Amino acid sequence: MTIPGDPSDLRLPAETLLAEPAPEDEFLPVEEGVDPIKRGPSSQFADIRRRFKRNKLAMIGLAVVGLLIILAIVGPLIAPYDPYEQNLLNTLQAPSADHLLGTDELGRDLFSGMLYGLGLALMVGIGVMLGSLFLGLLLGAIAGYLGGATDSVIMRITDIFLAFPYLIGAIILIRTLDPGRQSIFPVVFALILLAWPTTGRLMRGQVLATREAEYVEAARSIGAGGPRIVLRHILPNSVAPVLVYAFTGIGVAIVSMAGLSFLGVGVPPDTPEWGRMISQGFKFFTVPGSSYLWVFPSIAIVITTLAFAFVADGLRDSLDPKLR
Amino acid sequence: MEDIGLDASAPLLEIDDLRVHFKTDRGVVKAVDGVSWSIAEGETMAIVGESGSGKSVSAMTILGLIQSPPAVFPTGDIRLRGRSLMKMPEKDQRKLRGREIAMIFQDPLTALNPVFKVGDQIAEMVRNHQKVSRIVAKRRALDLLGEVGIPNPAVRLNQYPHEFSGGMRQRAMIAMALSNDPQVLLADEPTTALDVTVQAQIMALLEKLQEDRNTAIVLITHDLGVVASHADRINVMYAGRIVESGTTDEIFYQPRHAYTFGLLASLARMDHRRQERLMPIKGQPPSLANVPKGCAFHPRCVFATDKCKAAIPPLEPVAGIGHVAACVHSDRVAVAYEERVAT
Amino acid sequence: MGKFVIRRVAQAILVIITAMLLIFLALFALGDPFASSGDKTVPPDTQAALRAKFGLDKPLPVQFLVYLKNMFTGDFGIDFDQRRQVSDMLSQAIPATVRLTVVAILLDILIGVLAGIIAAVWRYSFWDVLVTLLTTFAIGIPVFVIGLSLRANVSGELFFPTVPRSAFGDQPFWLIEVLLPAFTLAVADAAFVARLMRGSMLEVLRADYIRTARAKGLSERTVIGKHALRNSIIPVVTYLGIGIGALLGGAIITETIFQYPGVGLLLYKSILNNNNPVIMAITAFGVIVFVAISLMIDILYAYLDPRIRLS
Numbered sequence: 001m002t003i004p005g006d007p008s009d010l011r012l013p014a015e016t017l018l019a020e021p022a023p024e025d026e027f028l029p030v031e032e033g034v035d036p037i038k039r040g041p042s043s044q045f046a047d048i049r050r051r052f053k054r055n056k057l058a059m060i061g062l063a064v065v066g067l068l069i070i071l072a073i074v075g076p077l078i079a080p081y082d083p084y085e086q087n088l089l090n091t092l093q094a095p096s097a098d099h100l101l102g103t104d105e106l107g108r109d110l111f112s113g114m115l116y117g118l119g120l121a122l123m124v125g126i127g128v129m130l131g132s133l134f135l136g137l138l139l140g141a142i143a144g145y146l147g148g149a150t151d152s153v154i155m156r157i158t159d160i161f162l163a164f165p166y167l168i169g170a171i172i173l174i175r176t177l178d179p180g181r182q183s184i185f186p187v188v189f190a191l192i193l194l195a196w197p198t199t200g201r202l203m204r205g206q207v208l209a210t211r212e213a214e215y216v217e218a219a220r221s222i223g224a225g226g227p228r229i230v231l232r233h234i235l236p237n238s239v240a241p242v243l244v245y246a247f248t249g250i251g252v253a254i255v256s257m258a259g260l261s262f263l264g265v266g267v268p269p270d271t272p273e274w275g276r277m278i279s280q281g282f283k284f285f286t287v288p289g290s291s292y293l294w295v296f297p298s299i300a301i302v303i304t305t306l307a308f309a310f311v312a313d314g315l316r317d318s319l320d321p322k323l324r
Numbered sequence: 325m326e327d328i329g330l331d332a333s334a335p336l337l338e339i340d341d342l343r344v345h346f347k348t349d350r351g352v353v354k355a356v357d358g359v360s361w362s363i364a365e366g367e368t369m370a371i372v373g374e375s376g377s378g379k380s381v382s383a384m385t386i387l388g389l390i391q392s393p394p395a396v397f398p399t400g401d402i403r404l405r406g407r408s409l410m411k412m413p414e415k416d417q418r419k420l421r422g423r424e425i426a427m428i429f430q431d432p433l434t435a436l437n438p439v440f441k442v443g444d445q446i447a448e449m450v451r452n453h454q455k456v457s458r459i460v461a462k463r464r465a466l467d468l469l470g471e472v473g474i475p476n477p478a479v480r481l482n483q484y485p486h487e488f489s490g491g492m493r494q495r496a497m498i499a500m501a502l503s504n505d506p507q508v509l510l511a512d513e514p515t516t517a518l519d520v521t522v523q524a525q526i527m528a529l530l531e532k533l534q535e536d537r538n539t540a541i542v543l544i545t546h547d548l549g550v551v552a553s554h555a556d557r558i559n560v561m562y563a564g565r566i567v568e569s570g571t572t573d574e575i576f577y578q579p580r581h582a583y584t585f586g587l588l589a590s591l592a593r594m595d596h597r598r599q600e601r602l603m604p605i606k607g608q609p610p611s612l613a614n615v616p617k618g619c620a621f622h623p624r625c626v627f628a629t630d631k632c633k634a635a636i637p638p639l640e641p642v643a644g645i646g647h648v649a650a651c652v653h654s655d656r657v658a659v660a661y662e663e664r665v666a667t
Numbered sequence: 668m669g670k671f672v673i674r675r676v677a678q679a680i681l682v683i684i685t686a687m688l689l690i691f692l693a694l695f696a697l698g699d700p701f702a703s704s705g706d707k708t709v710p711p712d713t714q715a716a717l718r719a720k721f722g723l724d725k726p727l728p729v730q731f732l733v734y735l736k737n738m739f740t741g742d743f744g745i746d747f748d749q750r751r752q753v754s755d756m757l758s759q760a761i762p763a764t765v766r767l768t769v770v771a772i773l774l775d776i777l778i779g780v781l782a783g784i785i786a787a788v789w790r791y792s793f794w795d796v797l798v799t800l801l802t803t804f805a806i807g808i809p810v811f812v813i814g815l816s817l818r819a820n821v822s823g824e825l826f827f828p829t830v831p832r833s834a835f836g837d838q839p840f841w842l843i844e845v846l847l848p849a850f851t852l853a854v855a856d857a858a859f860v861a862r863l864m865r866g867s868m869l870e871v872l873r874a875d876y877i878r879t880a881r882a883k884g885l886s887e888r889t890v891i892g893k894h895a896l897r898n899s900i901i902p903v904v905t906y907l908g909i910g911i912g913a914l915l916g917g918a919i920i921t922e923t924i925f926q927y928p929g930v931g932l933l934l935y936k937s938i939l940n941n942n943n944p945v946i947m948a949i950t951a952f953g954v955i956v957f958v959a960i961s962l963m964i965d966i967l968y969a970y971l972d973p974r975i976r977l978s
Binding site: 427486 | 874875876878879880881882883884885886894897898901971972973974
């Protein structure tokens, strides 16, 4: 027999009308033969996976992300040309059998460039995500759990980082760290520094909310100590929205890096990076038939960003269906 | 009343064979399946039942708050003084809502808009139905807050719902509902979300206001304790149907339906001998998409026989006039109840 | 409400000063910001003038104070490139960017909020499907892609001049010049706003107090336009506070694409030319504006949602 008035499977505006709350003296039915205690965290993961699989967009996104990762790994192996190799006799060639996506103004093969650019983008995106996640989770949890002065200090620090409009802050940081534009690591570093405050705040909010939750009090009352409480009870319940946000951060990081390179800040010149390719390619837009130069990398960015965004959305919906 | 064509001689509010079905992907949910009752001026009628019995849905249908594409109304009508509410155009229905018929809800915290001041929300109710200025409406709100027993009404008028306590919020909701002197007040679980002592205060308040204004109150609840001291008549609902109906005394002292018996037997009673065992009803109420055949209660019923599965028992008179029950074995229920309370 | 405002303003000032400190450290403490770098040689007298103005021979803390004073009196020194007063350059560029951002925000809110409301109120209808589909894809398209596509396709001189007409000063048709870049900025963000608004509105429409509002006999227009809107717009306002940052950043890109004579284009050019005084000035300006706007949004939020004034 089903739970009385359970509206979650009705999927209609009417569902709220039928959702008369159960009075406290009503017990949920226990399925015959199933020990409710044994149905622990492992089946929670199964639930999450199941919900994720049902989300078609998320699955498509996941497939595309997987494809992109594979392409990025084998890219350098299958690229027909060295993306740095210039061939001044062959500039601005439209796509052909020789050069699948054409060549740019210095004769470099666009296809190879884009493959390398994919690897770059993914590395930066995932790197930024991991870095900001790590910093954010750590500092956010500390701030949230310890409270008091530690909390205030950490909050002020995030305030300051958040005071810089994203791109402007990135520009300053990168110029400081790497005025000569020697490598891409300053970019990653700068983006991490600008991204962690938001994950940090989210985590802190979550920790604050769960810290006061009743099950934590229950745990304390049976003698569980500080770090144990944090690890076993607070953390698992706080992490979900932070994880979702971090995932969307991958797309944001990729786009931000592209934007920075577009402006000429960040990656060293001539790096096969989508943003830079778009910026340089666009300079020729008055030349008829040359729009492939900037259109192809643009499409690449859009597809990549969308794929990660769909996965992030799916993650959010499956981690907490009430959130939709 | 004149402008919407009401007939002063017809019963104040009556529901006639109402059915409210929802089309869902799990089948048809029969939230309300053939319910009829009526209420007169100044009366307090209780509708009692567990969650999922359809009691709230029937009340909301009266006010037209059930959205019609997922819901269909295969049969039935609702009449206010003879005029059909279900056939009325939306424009006219809106004129009645909050004026002739008002409703208060279970959780006053979520039922009040958190971003507007309480006084403004009450004043809005007044201005929506009476052509008065803002100042007059505000003063009326102030008076109402005082009438429902909120201390310091002038200060409270300008506060927000989250600054009120639970009991005060419910009083404010009552003030809002009664601001236009409605003839019928639908109270959907008005005390369930409150502490026990506050519950008593709120019910007392409702009674006093009812005396002053002669309002009819439809009290929807699952709490038999509240019903015992405040209702004149009771309709017991189960799985979308009324299974027993009578005066409060009749229901409490001469239950004739197995479900009513079960409800009463699971209560601790002050007026019975001390050592009877509490008997909870085994099982759970059915999903309204999958109501058992025949008498909906039969799977959980200790008196059930094959006859109960065969057909839906009709409501038939059992003891006093106006006391009806839909149970094939009402005589056996009577005997069992006598045995239980015999000293 | 008053105490809340004062507290927030004090916080904001503290943040600004600390941010300035960071900028200062970034540019000054790590070396001489006015030396020649890259292939641009700065004439020695300009270098000397700037060094003197910013007191580079004095100890660091004094430098910081001098720097602060300069920033707040608007005296940013002389730029490397054309040897004009940086404040002059800014005073021309700032109004242009302000026009751009204001129009962009208005368009953003208009399109986003309306689309979100329509999608939520008429859920499952054609409009809802359209909005949901469009926004799902639009959020993946970066600002510069939108800008470039627009520019490539619509840059007929006749209707949307993309060449700056700064030589003509303030022309009557500034709206036309602003329209494309503002539209680019707006579209990029409106997709987020629309989704947020839709989600928020959907949730609010399910709330008990909406049911109460209908039970009061209020017209559907009042229920949605007053009760639902006031509640559902709160997350959107919060988002806009963060979104402004993205908007400012996006302005840099958009102005560059459309060669729109605002602060963003100025920043772009100064990066190319390694024009440190300008970069410094613009960054400081950007921070102050951003913090100020965030502050205003916070206050607006507290006004809209009385529950948070207690925090």
